Amino acid sequence: MTKPKPPIAMLAELTHRCPLSCPYCSNPLELTRQEAELSTDDWSRVFREAADLGVLQLHLSGGEPAARRDLEDLVRAACDAGLYTNLITSGIGLTERRLRALDEAGLDHIQLSLQGTTPEMADEIGGYRGGFARKLQVAEWIGRIGFPLTLNAVLHRRNLHQLPRALEMALEMGARRIEVATVQFHGWALKNRDALMPTKAQAEEATRLVAEARTRLKGQLVIDYVPADYHSDYPKRCMGGWGSTGLNVAPDGTVLPCHAAQTIPHLRFDSVRELPLAEIWYEGAAFDAYRGTEWMQEPCASCERKTVDFGGCRCQAMALAHDPAATDPVCIKSPRHVDLQARAAAHAAAAAPLSYRSAPGKPVPTPAE
C-alpha cells in the first residue's frame, strides 16, 4: 500500500463538559472527566504537530469548547501554528468580552449549533432553560464583531418542520453557510432512535426544501446537507474515507479516526501523550484498520462505488451488522438494507421520551429499549 496522504482537518474535542445535554450528542457514552483533559501546553503542542503533519483546518469542539477557561489561549496557539481555526459551539458560556478576546487571538470562523427555532423546542432538546435566548444574544455579538458564521441546524422527527424557519434565521444572523444536519444515529442518538428517527416523508420533504432553497439562495447562503441516512439508498462517505482526510483528538489525548471509533471493540488507539501525531496517523493500527479498500468484503470489494463512499460508516456497520468490515446496512446492496428500512419505519412510528446525555463522571441512564 502506498503511503497515506496527510490529513487536512483535525477535530479537537477540547472537553466533554457541556451545559446542554442534547439526546443526540456525538460524544461517546463514556465521557471523559475534567481531570483527564489535556492541558493548555499539551493542546498547543498537538496543534503544532498537526500543522507540521499537513492539517490546514482545526475544528475546536467538545462538549462545549467554551467550558475550557483557556479557550482564548488555545485559539492563539492554533493560530500561531498556522492553522485555520473554527469554533464549534452552542454559544453557551460565551460573553461579548470572551468573543472579543477570541477575535484578538485570531479565531477565523464560528459554527453555532441550533437545537430548534423556538425557545420551547430549542430548550427542550438541549435540556437547558434559557439557552435559546442566550444563543440569539451570542449570534448578535458574533455579527457585530464580524466573525464569519455557519449555523448548524440539527434536525430530527421533532423539529424537521422547523427547517424553513432555520433557513430564515441563518439569513437574519448574516450567516454565509448553514449546515442542515439530520441526526446521525451514533453515540447518544443510538439510544434515542424511537424518539428522534424522522419519517421517510419528513426526510424526503427536507431534501426537497434544501434543493429549492439552494436555487433560491444561490450566492447568498451556502447550504450543506446531511440527509437522514437510514432512509437513503447509499451510505455516507464517512469521514471522507477512514484515515484519509481527517482525525479526531479526544479530550484526554486519544487519537481517533472518527468520533465514534471507540465503539469498534477490537481497535486499539494511541494517545498524543505517548506518541507524535504523525506516527499515530501514518503507523497507528486503528488508522490502518479500514484505510483504503483492502479490508473490504463483498459486496463492497467488487463494487464500482467502493472509492465513492468506502462502504459507508464502519461504526454503523458495527452497530447494525455487528461487523465493522461489513457493508454499511444503509446501502441498497447490503443484505441488511431491507431490514434496516423496516426498522427505520418502526423507529419513526414509535413514541418515546428523550433520553438525555449525562455529564462526565455521572452514570449513563438506563437505555429506553
Next chain:
Amino acid sequence: MDPAAIPTLPRGVRLHRDRVREQWVLLAPERAVTLDPIAHAILSEVDGTRSLAEITEALAARYAAPPEQIAADAAGFLQALHARRFLDLSA
C-alpha cells in the same frame, strides 16, 4: 460578470501557502480549495480595490496572454468562488 465589479476576499477567506504539500490553497470556513498556478495568479491580484477589468488587464500584461481569454478564465473562476460565498463582489 460586470467588468467594473470589485472582487474582495471576505473575512475568513485567505490565501495560504501549504508548506507540507508545497502548493497554494484558499482557506475558507470549513473548506480548503487547492489552487493551480492560474487560480493563484488570479487571486493574488484580488486586493479589494481593483475591478475585474483592471485585474484582467494586469494579468494579460504579465503573462503576455490574450485579454479575452484571461477575462473568461478569471470571470468563471471568480464567479464560482462567489457562488460558494468565498468572494464578495461590489460594484
